[in-house]
Amino acid sequence: MATIDELSIRTEESLKRVARSYRKQLPGLRDYLLQWIRENRGDDKILRSQVSLQLVYALIDRAGVRKYFEFDPFLNLATQTALEQIKSLGVEFSDGLETPSLRSLEAALSGEGVAFLEQQNAAKQSATLQVGRIRDNIASQVQQVLLQMQVVPTPLSVAGEQIASVSNLSQGQAETIVRTAMSAQVQSIQNAAGQRMENAGVETLAIYSGPDDSLDRAFCDACVGKAFTRAQIGRLNNGQGLSVMSSCGGYNCRHEWVWVPASYVDRQKIPRATSADIQRANKRAKR
Amino acid sequence: MIKFPKNLSLPIPDILNDDNVLQVLEVAGNVGVASIKQRVRSGRGVDDQKMKTKSRDANSNRTYSKAYAEARGRSGRRADIRDLTLSGAMLKAVLLDRVEKTGTGAQAVITVANDQKEKAVYNQALTPWFGVSPNDEQAIRAAVEAELQRIVSEA
Numbered sequence: 001m002a003t004i005d006e007l008s009i010r011t012e013e014s015l016k017r018v019a020r021s022y023r024k025q026l027p028g029l030r031d032y033l034l035q036w037i038r039e040n041r042g043d044d045k046i047l048r049s050q051v052s053l054q055l056v057y058a059l060i061d062r063a064g065v066r067k068y069f070e071f072d073p074f075l076n077l078a079t080q081t082a083l084e085q086i087k088s089l090g091v092e093f094s095d096g097l098e099t100p101s102l103r104s105l106e107a108a109l110s111g112e113g114v115a116f117l118e119q120q121n122a123a124k125q126s127a128t129l130q131v132g133r134i135r136d137n138i139a140s141q142v143q144q145v146l147l148q149m150q151v152v153p154t155p156l157s158v159a160g161e162q163i164a165s166v167s168n169l170s171q172g173q174a175e176t177i178v179r180t181a182m183s184a185q186v187q188s189i190q191n192a193a194g195q196r197m198e199n200a201g202v203e204t205l206a207i208y209s210g211p212d213d214s215l216d217r218a219f220c221d222a223c224v225g226k227a228f229t230r231a232q233i234g235r236l237n238n239g240q241g242l243s244v245m246s247s248c249g250g251y252n253c254r255h256e257w258v259w260v261p262a263s264y265v266d267r268q269k270i271p272r273a274t275s276a277d278i279q280r281a282n283k284r285a286k287r
Numbered sequence: 288m289i290k291f292p293k294n295l296s297l298p299i300p301d302i303l304n305d306d307n308v309l310q311v312l313e314v315a316g317n318v319g320v321a322s323i324k325q326r327v328r329s330g331r332g333v334d335d336q337k338m339k340t341k342s343r344d345a346n347s348n349r350t351y352s353k354a355y356a357e358a359r360g361r362s363g364r365r366a367d368i369r370d371l372t373l374s375g376a377m378l379k380a381v382l383l384d385r386v387e388k389t390g391t392g393a394q395a396v397i398t399v400a401n402d403q404k405e406k407a408v409y410n411q412a413l414t415p416w417f418g419v420s421p422n423d424e425q426a427i428r429a430a431v432e433a434e435l436q437r438i439v440s441e442a
Contacts, residue, residue, distance in 0.1 A: 182402070183379060189382055215363035260430075261317075261434065264322075
């Protein structure tokens with residue numbers, strides 16, 4: 001069975017070969033991919049966001065919102081985070097661990113057949129098992145941190161530090177994932193309240209609420225202070241691979257959707273978003 | 288001393304059945320949450336007045352201490368209003384906790400999620416922000432009235 005290191009080495013060799021052959025066609029590819037290999041070899045970084053979810057569950061418990069608890073936003077966030085990481089590398093994701101599809105690229109460029117894909121799938125399955133084992137090991141270490149957290153109240157920064165030390169996440173990354181997931185959870189409670197009003201037949205709008213300052217993302221700047229319908233929110237794209245409905249502008253976003261009846265929006269003279277606003281926001285979203 | 292917010296009581300019209308009452312309360316509660324958040328984000332406290340710092344070395348707007356106002360300015364945050372927002376987590380944690388029938392009627396409870404409560408109480412002691420201000424009350428009453436009219440018109 002191939003280990004992650006072996007796979008990385010093989011992939012790196014293949015990268016070099018592809019880069020040599022296709023350098024002219026694909027300028028910059030070699031450096032880009034080698035950098036990725038250097039950063040990811042030997043670790044299960046692609047799946048690490050899923051590990052830190054364990055921490056999020058504990059924080060939800062402590063925040064006293066467990067009764068509203070739904071797993072979906074977190075699982076979605078984990079998947080989205082993992083997908084985002086993979087997507088940013090230009091790798092197509094199907095299931096389990098996807099090794100860089102450089103060889104696929106090479107196969108496509110040189111007109112090779114299906115045989116290679118079969119080999120690649122076999123390697124992928126082995127790698128998935130290997131990564132799963134590493135992940136389980138980290139998860140059990142994380143569990144110990146969580147157990148301690150239940151006894152001793154732990155600030156986010158300390159939790160982040162502890163989780164980072166056992167999961168190969170940087171502390172900042174651990175905190176960002178926890179903060180974004182916590183925020184998504186609170187947002188899901190508000191979204192549910194909005195849904196209940198809608199189900200009761202109330203015309204409902206969501207205000208993109210939060211600070212309006214120079215720290216805002218350009219996407220948020222285009223949306224803040226405006227009221228959107230659910231359909232309009234569905235057309236927004238923050239460019240970060242995270243759901244606008246649950247994570248607004250993306251990671252660490254300070255904004256939120258506040259659901260109100262349309263009568264409140266009219267009475268408070270809150271401007272309603274237009275198609276032009278949505279286009280502007282999507283255009284400004286960082287990709 | 289920490290000032291606790293007052294309760295807002297509204298009479299329940301006879302025409303409403305139990306489901307309708309909870310439905311109206313849901314609207315009232317959500318408008319309450321929205322109104323509190325909008326108010327605080329515009330820098331106004333529970334008395335609808337501009338929130339000010341108690342610092343003796345305040346900035347020109349009297350919203351924060353000079354040193355903290357400068358730090359906020361450097362990080363791109365506003366210092367001209369006291370909006371109690373750094374990461375945004377505290378205001379996000381203001382939630383409509385529950386809508387329920389009680390022995391004497393029904394109630395909607397607005398709360399702050401536990402992980403932000405400590406911060407919320409600290410800020411409440413400094414500049415009272417959590418609660419139903421006169422403008423919040425007006426907004427809630429208007430929303431309830433609109434909802435009642437809708438229910439009656441559809442009956």
